[in-house]
Amino acid sequence: MPYIPLEEHLPGITGLLEYDKIAAKPIRELTQILLRGDSTLTEGERELIATVVSNGNQCRFCTAAHTAAADILLGENETSKNVKENIVTSPVSNKMKALLTIASMVRESGKAVTKEAIDKAKTEGASDIEIHDTVLIAALFCLYNRYVDGLSTVTPANPNFYKGLAERLRDHGYNRLSHGYDHLKTDKSTVA
Amino acid sequence: MAYIDLQNDLPGIRGPMEYSPETGKALNELAEILLHNENNTLTRGERELIGAYVSSENDCFFCQNVHGAMAQYYFQSDMQFVDNIKKDYHTTPISDKLKSLLTIAGSVQKGGKYVTTEQVEHAKVLGATDKEIHDTVLIAAAFCMFNRYVDGLNTWAPQDRQVYVERAKMRAEDGYANMNLKK
Numbered sequence: 001m002p003y004i005p006l007e008e009h010l011p012g013i014t015g016l017l018e019y020d021k022i023a024a025k026p027i028r029e030l031t032q033i034l035l036r037g038d039s040t041l042t043e044g045e046r047e048l049i050a051t052v053v054s055n056g057n058q059c060r061f062c063t064a065a066h067t068a069a070a071d072i073l074l075g076e077n078e079t080s081k082n083v084k085e086n087i088v089t090s091p092v093s094n095k096m097k098a099l100l101t102i103a104s105m106v107r108e109s110g111k112a113v114t115k116e117a118i119d120k121a122k123t124e125g126a127s128d129i130e131i132h133d134t135v136l137i138a139a140l141f142c143l144y145n146r147y148v149d150g151l152s153t154v155t156p157a158n159p160n161f162y163k164g165l166a167e168r169l170r171d172h173g174y175n176r177l178s179h180g181y182d183h184l185k186t187d188k189s190t191v192a
Numbered sequence: 193m194a195y196i197d198l199q200n201d202l203p204g205i206r207g208p209m210e211y212s213p214e215t216g217k218a219l220n221e222l223a224e225i226l227l228h229n230e231n232n233t234l235t236r237g238e239r240e241l242i243g244a245y246v247s248s249e250n251d252c253f254f255c256q257n258v259h260g261a262m263a264q265y266y267f268q269s270d271m272q273f274v275d276n277i278k279k280d281y282h283t284t285p286i287s288d289k290l291k292s293l294l295t296i297a298g299s300v301q302k303g304g305k306y307v308t309t310e311q312v313e314h315a316k317v318l319g320a321t322d323k324e325i326h327d328t329v330l331i332a333a334a335f336c337m338f339n340r341y342v343d344g345l346n347t348w349a350p351q352d353r354q355v356y357v358e359r360a361k362m363r364a365e366d367g368y369a370n371m372n373l374k375k
Contacts, residue, residue: 003307003309003312003325004322004323004325004326005322016326019326020323020326020330022225022229023222023225023226023330025221026218026219026221026222026225027218027222029218029221030215030218030219030222033214033215033218034215037214057303057304058303058305059304102344105344106340106344109250109251109340109343110250110252110339110340110341110342110343110344111251111343113195113343113344113345113346115195115346118195118196128196128197129196129212131195131196131345132196132208132211132212132345133212135340135341135344135345136208136212136215136341138340138344139336139337139338139340139341139344140337142333142336142337142340143333143334143336143337144333145303145304146300146303146304146329146332146333146336147304147329147330147333148304149303149304149305149307150296150299150300150304150307150329150332150333151304151307151325151326151329152307152309
C-alpha cells in the first residue's frame with residue numbers, strides 16, 4: 001500500500017505524477033525529450049536503457065512498463081529479455097552493448113562510470129550526444145525507480161496492464177493525456 | 193576532464209546543461225519546484241539540506257557543496273553546521289521532524305525499497321504531512337539523478353569550498369528556473 005494517499009486506479013508512477021502535477025510537468029518533459037525526442041538512438045534502444053536500469057534497481061513496476069514499451073517498439077520480446085539477463089551476449093549492436101554498460105555503471109553510481117567504458121563506446125561509434133543521453137536517461141530512471149518504490153506504490157500483477165500502458169507510451173509518449181486518466185477507473189487490470 | 197566534449201568550460205552540472213539546453217531547462221525547472229518554490233511547508237533551507245545530504249551520501253563533490261552552501265545561506269549558519277549534518281545529523285540541533293525526513297532521504301539514496309513503513313510512520317508522528325514525505329522522497333530521488341549526471345560525465349568542480357558559499361546568495365535570489373548558466 002502506498003505511503004501517501006494516491007488514486008487507486010493509477011498504480012505505479014502515474015498516481016505520483018497525478019498527485020503532484022506541478023513537479024510532474026518538468027519530469028514528463030525531460031522524459032519526452034530523452035526517450036521520444038530527436039535522437040540517433042531509436043525509441044526502442046532508449047527504452048532498453050530504461051529497462052536495464054530499472055531492472056538493475058529491482059523496480060518491478062518500471063521494469064515491466066519499459067520492457068513492454070521496448071517490446072512494442074521493437075516488435076518482438078526477446079531483446080528486452082536478453083539485455084536484462086546479459087548485456088554482452090544480447091542481440092544488440094556493439095555500440096548499444098557499450099551504452100547499456102555505461103547505463104549500468106550510472107545506475108550503480110555516477111562515479112562508477114569508467115573512462116574505459118566511455119572509450120569503448122566511442123570506439124564502437126557512439127557520439128558524444130549519445131553518451132550524454134545514455135547517462136542522463138540512466139540517471140533519470142534512478143529518480144523514477146526511487147520515486148515509485150520509495151513511496152511504495154502499487155505494482156499490478158496482470159500483464160495486460162503493462163500492455164495497455166505500453167500502447168499509451170507508444171501512442172502518446174510521456175506527455176500527460178489531455179483528457180486525464182479518469183477513463184482508467186473502469187480498467188480492471190490495475191489490481192495488484 | 194569531462195568524458196565528452198561539452199563545448200564549454202562551465203563547472204559541474206552547468207557544463208552538460210549548457211551542452212544540452214533543452215534537457216537543462218527541464219532539469220532546472222524541476223530544481224525550482226522542488227527547492228526554491230515558496231509554496232511548500234518545508235523551508236528552502238530544509239529542502240536544500242535534503243539535497244546536500246543525499247549528494248554527500250552519493251559522494252558528489254559539486255552537488256554537496258552547491259546545496260550545502262545553499263542550506264548554510266538559508267539557515268544563516270556556518271559550514272560546520274552543514275558538515276555536521278552530513279556526518280551525523282542525529283546529534284545536530286535540527287528538529288526531530290527534519291531528522292526523520294533525512295532518514296527517509298538516506299533510505300531513498302540507497303534504493304526506493306529501503307524506505308520502511310516505520311520510517312514513514314515515525315515522520316508522521318513527528319508532524320510530517322503526506323506532501324512533505326512525498327517531497328522528501330522526490331527531492332532525494334532527484335538528487336540521485338543530478339549526482340549521477342554530474343559524476344557520470346566526469347565534470348570538473350572547483351575545489352575551494354568557499355567558492356560555493358560566495359555564490360549561494362545569488363542563487364537564492366535568482367532561483368533555478370531560467371538560470372543564466374554562464375553567470
